[in-house]
Amino acid sequence: MDFIDHLRVLSSRIANTKDMIQTEEATKTSMVMPLIQILGYNVFDPMEVTPEFVADVGTKKGEKVDYAVLKDGKPIILFECKKAGADLNINHAGQLFRYFHVTSARFGVLTNGFIYRFFTDLEQPNKMDEKPFFEFNILEFKDRDVEELKKFAKSAFDLDTILTTANDLKFTRAIQNRLAEWMANPSEEFVRLVSADLLGNRRFTPTVKDQFTLIAKRAFEQLIAERINERLKGAMASESAPAATPAAPxxxxxxxxxxxxxxxxxxxxxxxxxxxxxxxxxxxxxxxxxxxxxxxxxxxxxxxxxxxxxxxxxxxxxxxxxxxxxxxxxxxxxxxxxxxxxxxxxxxxxxxxxxxxxxxxxxxxxx
Structure with a gap:
């Protein structure tokens, strides 16, 4: 099976069993370890994947991070795991912050078994950013998400390549989130911007604001629906049978x-x-x-x-x-x-x- 097929199998299994997973240990065993395995790392070889990775951090002795993926004996990716479905925020990444500073790992992953948030040090060297540059949802992913995740696979891992695209990914994600907010609930600033050339000499009254807010939402929805239709029609046309044996799906x-x-x-x-x-x-x-x-x-x-x-x-x-x-x-x-x-x-x-x-x-x- 291809990389994406393995992910789909894991996604299906997690979707069917997620309500049974009640503890952090069960989350690690049934959700996180299989994903690390799909990335090509041997979770049963402590020289490649070390569970409960220990390092002394300043005055804190014997602190542990859940998993460290190693290359040539040095950690390259750190995983901090929470119980399945638990909230993920920066306050849950304490060990990742500390370990990131004292180890050679350039990537930290915070996960609850469903969502994987990837961090690095784009803002200050050797200090993990507070915002992830990439997020992967095992229950709902797109092809482009799979392509980004694949960069962390053992066979493809290249530090410079990932860091080169990490900054773009971070800003792309931020812009996508902003656009999604505007689509669902256009801000007054956005409505003013898109309606400025259309209003002429009319004042931007509360009534005009309400009118153009609805129009902006409708325009977003119609534009996206049209783009989806265009892509689907193109995909169907590319699959059409030869003229001698036409077959319309x-x-x-x-x-x-x-x-x-x-x-x-x-x-x-x-x-x-x-x-x-x-x-x-x-x-x-x-x-x-x-x-x-x-x-x-x-x-x-x-x-x-x-x-x-x-x-x-x-x-x-x-x-x-x-x-x-x-x-x-x-x-x-x-x-x-x-x-x-x-x-x-x-x-x-x-x-x-x-x-x-x-x-x-x-x-x-x-x-």
Whole structure:
């Protein structure tokens, strides 16, 4: 499996067991150690990963940090772990601050098993910054997050490369957070800025402020939806079959029978997620989407008797995934985001496998 596949497996397992993890030790064993292992470090070799790493810090003797990843006998990454789901703030990073100053490690990681916050010394040499330059969420990550995390893998670790991009990452994250704040709740300063050229001689009254605040939020939402649509359409176009054997993955609905059906960007994204999960079992063109008013069905071979799942995304505030058991009974599962579909990869593969003949050639099974 690729690096990202290992992360998805760990993400799925943590999502299914997180409510069972009640202690810091359980968090380290079932969540943190597996991630360190995915990064390529042998957690069972104390010369490579040292648990309860001890160093004397000034007058404090025998203090410990939970894990130290070593290279050539010297620590390069320090991990401080908290109980699963615990709040993470700079007050919880006391040992990291002290160890960062007295060891050769240039990176400190504060984690609660779900979120990993990476720190270094961008502001003052040998003093760990109070704000992380990178954050990774094992339950919800994007491709670009994976690419940044991969830089810390044993096979790719290069101090200069990471430090070169760390500053950009820190400011990029800060700007993204500010933009996200403006999208959710545009500040008066921002609304004044974007409306200045539109108001002409009109005064920026409270009524005008309220009007343009709503317009700014709507403009953000529409712009993002359009960009998502453009990218998804491009992805679907790149997968289209040759002209001699056309195969459209999305089956258009007859407007005379389904006049109100509109396939949303989230449904298209969910369709591609299911395709990605099943591509090792069947060729992607066999996975077909049929949209309807109440749900979006994803079928094998465009066959209603071979339902893989149903995307119940009509209420965008409450996404649900319908999966089928051996009796083809549907179970509806809540999703926080479309990416959560990957948490049910095993169930989706089991459903698809039930439709694949156990005899016959490999080409019959996959093609």
């Amino acid at each position: 999305v089956i258009p609905v007859d407007p005379s029978t389904e006049p109100q059906v509109a396939t949303s960007p989230e449904e298209i994204e969910g369709f591609h997620a299911v395709r990605a999960i099943l591509r090792e079992l069947v060729t992607p063109r066999r996975i077909v989407m049929r949209d309807a008013q109440s749900y979006c069905a994803i079928l094998l071979d465009d066959n209603n008797r071979k339902p893989i799942c149903r995307l119940r995304f009509n209420n965008t505030q409450k996404l649900r995934l319908g999966i089928f058991n051996g009796s083809k009974d549907e179970e509806q599962l809540p999703l926080e985001s479309v990416d959560d579909i990957f948490n049910y990869a095993e169930q989706l593969r089991a459903t698809a496998t039930s439709y694949i003949p156990t005899t016959g050639s490999e080409s019959n099974r996959l093609g």
